[in-house]
Amino acid sequence: MTAQLERIWTGVCQYDWLLPERGVAALIGGVQVAVFRTFEGMVHAVGNRDPFTGAYVLSRGIVGTRGDSPTVASPLHKQVFELTTGVCVSDDSVRIPVYAARVRDGVVEVAVEASG
Amino acid sequence: MTRSDQHRLVVIGNGMVGQRLVDALRDRDADRVWRVDVLCEEPRRAYDRVALSSYFDGVDADDLDLVDDACYAEPSYALHLAESATAIDLAARTVATSAGRVLHYDKLVLATGSAPFVPPTPGNDLPGCFVYRTLDDLDAIRAACDKAAQGRGRGAGMVVGGGLLGLEAARALRLLGLSPHVVELAPRLMPLQVDEGGGSLLREMIEDLDVTAHIGTSVTKIEADRGRLLATLTNGVELDLDVVVFSAGIRPRDALAREAGLAIGERGGVVVDVGCGTSDPDVMAIGECAVIDGRVYGLVGPGYTMAEVVVDRLLGGTATFDGADTSTKLKLLGIDVASFGDALATTEGALEVTVNNPVERTYAKLVVSDDARTLLGGILVGDASRYAMLRPLVGRPLPADPLSMITPAGGGGGIGVGALPAEAQICSCNNVTKGEICDAITHQELTDVPGIKACTKAGTSCGSCVPLLKTLLAESGVEVSPALCEHFAYTRAQLFDIVRVEGIRTFSDLVARHGSGRGCDVCKPAVASILASIGNGYILDGEQAALQDTNDHFLANMQKNGTYSVVPRIPGGEITPEKLLVIAEVARDFGLYTKITGGQRIDLFGARVEQLPAIWARLVDAGFESGHAYGKALRTVKSCVGSTWCRYGVQDSVGLAVDLELRYRGLRAPHKLKSAVSGCARECAEAQSKDFGVIATENGWNLYVGGNGGMRPRHADLLVRDVDTETLIRTIDRFLMFYIRTADRLQRTSVWLESLEGGLDYLRAVIVEDALGICAELDAAMAAHISSYSDEWADTLRDPERLARFVSFVNAPGTPDPSVRFVTERSQPRPLLEVLS
Numbered sequence: 001m002t003a004q005l006e007r008i009w010t011g012v013c014q015y016d017w018l019l020p021e022r023g024v025a026a027l028i029g030g031v032q033v034a035v036f037r038t039f040e041g042m043v044h045a046v047g048n049r050d051p052f053t054g055a056y057v058l059s060r061g062i063v064g065t066r067g068d069s070p071t072v073a074s075p076l077h078k079q080v081f082e083l084t085t086g087v088c089v090s091d092d093s094v095r096i097p098v099y100a101a102r103v104r105d106g107v108v109e110v111a112v113e114a115s116g
Numbered sequence: 117m118t119r120s121d122q123h124r125l126v127v128i129g130n131g132m133v134g135q136r137l138v139d140a141l142r143d144r145d146a147d148r149v150w151r152v153d154v155l156c157e158e159p160r161r162a163y164d165r166v167a168l169s170s171y172f173d174g175v176d177a178d179d180l181d182l183v184d185d186a187c188y189a190e191p192s193y194a195l196h197l198a199e200s201a202t203a204i205d206l207a208a209r210t211v212a213t214s215a216g217r218v219l220h221y222d223k224l225v226l227a228t229g230s231a232p233f234v235p236p237t238p239g240n241d242l243p244g245c246f247v248y249r250t251l252d253d254l255d256a257i258r259a260a261c262d263k264a265a266q267g268r269g270r271g272a273g274m275v276v277g278g279g280l281l282g283l284e285a286a287r288a289l290r291l292l293g294l295s296p297h298v299v300e301l302a303p304r305l306m307p308l309q310v311d312e313g314g315g316s317l318l319r320e321m322i323e324d325l326d327v328t329a330h331i332g333t334s335v336t337k338i339e340a341d342r343g344r345l346l347a348t349l350t351n352g353v354e355l356d357l358d359v360v361v362f363s364a365g366i367r368p369r370d371a372l373a374r375e376a377g378l379a380i381g382e383r384g385g386v387v388v389d390v391g392c393g394t395s396d397p398d399v400m401a402i403g404e405c406a407v408i409d410g411r412v413y414g415l416v417g418p419g420y421t422m423a424e425v426v427v428d429r430l431l432g433g434t435a436t437f438d439g440a441d442t443s444t445k446l447k448l449l450g451i452d453v454a455s456f457g458d459a460l461a462t463t464e465g466a467l468e469v470t471v472n473n474p475v476e477r478t479y480a481k482l483v484v485s486d487d488a489r490t491l492l493g494g495i496l497v498g499d500a501s502r503y504a505m506l507r508p509l510v511g512r513p514l515p516a517d518p519l520s521m522i523t524p525a526g527g528g529g530g531i532g533v534g535a536l537p538a539e540a541q542i543c544s545c546n547n548v549t550k551g552e553i554c555d556a557i558t559h560q561e562l563t564d565v566p567g568i569k570a571c572t573k574a575g576t577s578c579g580s581c582v583p584l585l586k587t588l589l590a591e592s593g594v595e596v597s598p599a600l601c602e603h604f605a606y607t608r609a610q611l612f613d614i615v616r617v618e619g620i621r622t623f624s625d626l627v628a629r630h631g632s633g634r635g636c637d638v639c640k641p642a643v644a645s646i647l648a649s650i651g652n653g654y655i656l657d658g659e660q661a662a663l664q665d666t667n668d669h670f671l672a673n674m675q676k677n678g679t680y681s682v683v684p685r686i687p688g689g690e691i692t693p694e695k696l697l698v699i700a701e702v703a704r705d706f707g708l709y710t711k712i713t714g715g716q717r718i719d720l721f722g723a724r725v726e727q728l729p730a731i732w733a734r735l736v737d738a739g740f741e742s743g744h745a746y747g748k749a750l751r752t753v754k755s756c757v758g759s760t761w762c763r764y765g766v767q768d769s770v771g772l773a774v775d776l777e778l779r780y781r782g783l784r785a786p787h788k789l790k791s792a793v794s795g796c797a798r799e800c801a802e803a804q805s806k807d808f809g810v811i812a813t814e815n816g817w818n819l820y821v822g823g824n825g826g827m828r829p830r831h832a833d834l835l836v837r838d839v840d841t842e843t844l845i846r847t848i849d850r851f852l853m854f855y856i857r858t859a860d861r862l863q864r865t866s867v868w869l870e871s872l873e874g875g876l877d878y879l880r881a882v883i884v885e886d887a888l889g890i891c892a893e894l895d896a897a898m899a900a901h902i903s904s905y906s907d908e909w910a911d912t913l914r915d916p917e918r919l920a921r922f923v924s925f926v927n928a929p930g931t932p933d934p935s936v937r938f939v940t941e942r943s944q945p946r947p948l949l950e951v952l953s
Contacts, residue, residue: 025925055949060669080636
């Protein structure tokens with residue numbers, strides 16, 4: 001076991017600015033991140049790139065649930081990804097990066113090292 | 117590897133029947149006892165000749181291909197393209213080919229098919245005279261028609277023969293821009309399939325489509341006349357023509373067999389017995405080259421049955437050909453025609469029950485036995501929807517009073533597929549019974565129609581039995597869940613009613629009361645569309661924003677690289693030079709790729725999300741509004757130039773198209789809606805391929821509904837004829853609102869109309885005769901939509917909060933997406949995409 005690297009948090013936008021069940025894209029050190037706010041108020045961050053087409057569009061997909069998992073559907077060909085694990089629901093050999101996300105003092109923050 | 121112990125089979129001919137033989141043998145000869153050589157004189161392997169005419173609808177040669185690539189990749193199966201048989205030596209058991217080879221056989225199958233019969237009319241071989249048989253023939257006809265179209269005015273073509281294939285050829289000439297004439301010697305069209313009553317309705321209907329029928333006459337001579345053709349008919353009529361197509365029946369191609377010394381029928385054809393054996397014990401013949409019991413079958417179904425008989429016999433069986441069903445159902449020039457069993461009532465004592473409805477333009481006849489208990493056959497013209505149910509009943513006791521079975525009010529007389537016995541044939545093209553299909557459903561655990569097709573071949577040829585396959589699935593207890601998705605156990609139509617009746621206005625309220633979870637990309641846009649159709653105001657306000665697909669969310673169409681395209685509304689396709697200049701300047705200033713769409717407007721591609729407001733600010737400023745190209749909503753109402761300019765136009769089609777487009781703009785529906793208005797019967801706006809299409813007549817307007825282009829083209833159905841503008845608009849209002857209320861998610865009007873129980877008659881009863889008493893509601897719903905319409909882009913530009921959404925990056929609003937890159941192609945930008953591994 002190695003010690004966990006210290007995460008570097010980057011502020012993205014005011015939490016109030018996020019619409020429930022909608023995403024935004026953020027550019028953090030050259031990395032495109034899609035940030036979502038769920039209906040219950042949680043924030044999630046994943047890679048913005050759709051692995052099936054190579055287009056940076058996932059932040060513009062529809063947020064919903066599959067069972068109990070929060071999900072986003074690619075706006076291009078509708079593949080669905082779990083926001084908590086990054087796994088594609090219809091093809092579990094494909095996954096997108098998941099980033100740590102939190103709310104501090106009303107600001108949404110994302111850490112770009114992959115967590116977990 | 118081929119093996120020395122294999123028997124050698126040579127098949128001459130790779131048409132539909134020849135290929136079916138090979139496919140069936142491949143399926144059943146598991147040990148590869150046979151090594152097969154197939155000679156194909158055409159440069160193309162077997163293709164679907166039944167669907168030949170679809171070649172003119174944009175289907176290409178590859179789509180018609182019938183051969184599985186794996187077939188001739190096998191070492192035991194060899195196909196020799198563009199190589200014909202030149203001689204058969206029965207004693208030596210060899211076939212000589214045009215490539216100079218000699219193939220030895222143990223068994224030989226002749227599948228040489230037939231050739232079109234060309235009457236010995238003087239001039240029948242002049243340039244411009246064709247037959248209608250192969251893709252090469254069709255290419256030649258197309259080339260001649262294209263040449264004619266470059267001349268002055270509208271060209272004309274003559275089809276000799278008013279049978280099934282002749283009418284197909286007439287349709288093709290019409291599609292290629294000529295005015296077709298059909299010459300038929302018999303006193304009616306399709307003399308083999310329909311009787312006088314059906315024939316006269318058919319003639320009336322095709323003449324409405326600009327096809328002129330010359331009945332009971334023939335062609336005396338054809339002469340060359342200054343680069344065109346002049347045909348003289350026996351009744352004295354002279355026709356000035358560009359093209360002549362002979363389609364006056366077929367003759368078996370038996371020359372090879374004749375020269376080899378095989379027995380030939382009196383009127384041609386290789387004589388075969390019930391096992392398809394010829395006069396030589398090692399030679400068999402199948403399909404249209406064979407004459408069996410004095411008869412040549414010119415249909416694919418009996419040919420397929422013969423192929424199966426031969427395969428059985430090659431593998432040691434004793435199968436026999438016991439006659440075949442010559443039933444046919446087809447759409448000729450968009451007109452349904454079906455004929456089955458003893459259609460012409462030749463059985464002794466046969467009785468005929470006829471319903472001739474000149475108003476609805478349908479003709480139906482059942483032929484029954486002298487005691488009126490057994491169905492012998494029938495004819496349907498104008499509406500053949502009952503064909504699938506009636507044909508399997510031939511030779512069986514009538515389940516109901518025959519009149520009620522063909523009267524619209526009879527609703528089918530209570531006959532259902534459940535009433536059919538297991539041995540009833542469901543698919544006549546491939547000879548598949550109800551029992552075989554039900555067995556396959558149970559034992560192979562099939563759950564859908566593609567599964568049945570793959571397992572049994574039922575429904576793979578003409579497709580007319582597919583509705584029955586669906587019913588059989590349902591009756592076998594296969595549950596096709598009507599649920600929209602895991603969050604709602606309802607169909608879209610049920611949700612629409614719930615929302616309407618309970619007055620629900622948000623997704624959260626709906627999912628809390630009637631669903632589970634927080635929705636998905638299936639139910640959210642569907643609910644968003646329902647809320648929008650019901651009139652919930654700006655589609656991106658409040659919670660509705662989270663329901664929309666990205667296209668609706670950014671009011672633009674996302675393209676493959678994540679950029680958007682912009683389509684301003686150009687009602688009816690009419691635009692001023694000033695407005696054209698604005699579009700040109702916007703495209704130039706923002707570096708957008710520009711393309712004219714099929715719906716008579718202009719699409720601007722490659723806009724980044726943060727550019728959309730600035731682009732639209734300029735467009736709205738110049739008087740443009742959203743074209744809703746991004747929405748499941750009305751797209752365009754296309755038009756021809758109409759009576760204002762065109763010398764043929766009888767009404768102002770552009771004016772009506774503009775009115776209709778402005779009336780229904782912004783109307784959200786289960787799927788996109790397309791429309792068109794043509795100013796005369798020449799139909800230049802292609803209204804019959806639209807969800808709702810209008811064609812001008814001398815007396816008013818004809819309204820067609822349920823048409824579609826796209827993946828599954830469908831000709832629209834005539835809903836009302838010769839109505840005034842007010843009636844027309846009222847009928848369209850109700851049609852659209854009824855569709856919006858009752859269709860499934862993403863169901864186009866074509867599929868909706870086909871799935872509507874009672875079909876077009878029912879639709880007419882509901883929206884014209886108000887049978888359900890809902891017309892006032894439908895009218896009020898449309899009035900509410902029209903009065904509340906507001907341009908979504910103008911509304912967005914007025915509101916800074918709404919505009920704030922249009923950024924590529926929330927933490928860097930001025931930064932464009934660095935992944936979006938373009939290269940230049942043909943002087944315009946094109947997306948540069950990363951190469952996916």
